[in-house]
Amino acid sequence: MQLTEIARMILLLLLIVCAIGVNFGKSLLQAVIIFMSYSSIMCILWVLLESPDLAITEAAVGAGVSSVLFMLTLRRIHTEDLRLEALEQEARKADAAKAQAAKSEAAKAPEQAETEKGSGKSSTTGSADKTGDAT
Numbered sequence: 001m002q003l004t005e006i007a008r009m010i011l012l013l014l015l016i017v018c019a020i021g022v023n024f025g026k027s028l029l030q031a032v033i034i035f036m037s038y039s040s041i042m043c044i045l046w047v048l049l050e051s052p053d054l055a056i057t058e059a060a061v062g063a064g065v066s067s068v069l070f071m072l073t074l075r076r077i078h079t080e081d082l083r084l085e086a087l088e089q090e091a092r093k094a095d096a097a098k099a100q101a102a103k104s105e106a107a108k109a110p111e112q113a114e115t116e117k118g119s120g121k122s123s124t125t126g127s128a129d130k131t132g133d134a135t
Contacts, residue, residue, distance in 0.1 A: 004048055011045050028077070032070040039063035 018038035025031040039062030046055035 008045065008048055011041050011048070014041050015045075028074055032067060032074060035070065036063050036067045039067070 015038060018034050018041065021034045022031045022038070025034060039058055042062060043055045043058040046052070046058055
């Protein structure tokens with residue numbers, strides 16, 4: 001076996017590892033980085049296969065433009081995630097404030113009911129007396 005054939009086989013194995021690694025990456029950033037390395041390995045393989053035009057295209061498009069677009073997309077997704085997280089946190093604070101207000105209103109309700117019972121009792125007896133006088 002020649003050295004170039006061994007290099008090709010090693011690079012092909014690395015391509016397979018990269019293809020599988022993209023699927024099992026824990027984060028999107030890892031997937032983009034593995035994709036960039038996949039494109040770089042493909043570029044080297046095209047050079048070994050004596051196709052410099054394809055190698056240049058793979059380097060420019062695969063490892064270059066696509067990777068930059070993926071990185072920009074990841075940054076935008078991260079910004080949107082932070083914005084949504086802030087909105088959710090504000091909503092949780094508002095819900096907690098509403099729950100606290102409802103809790104304080106519920107605590108005040110028995111006190112108001114007792115004061116109404118106390119004033120209601122005297123007015124009820126007073127109205128009974130008035131009706132008793134009228135008869």
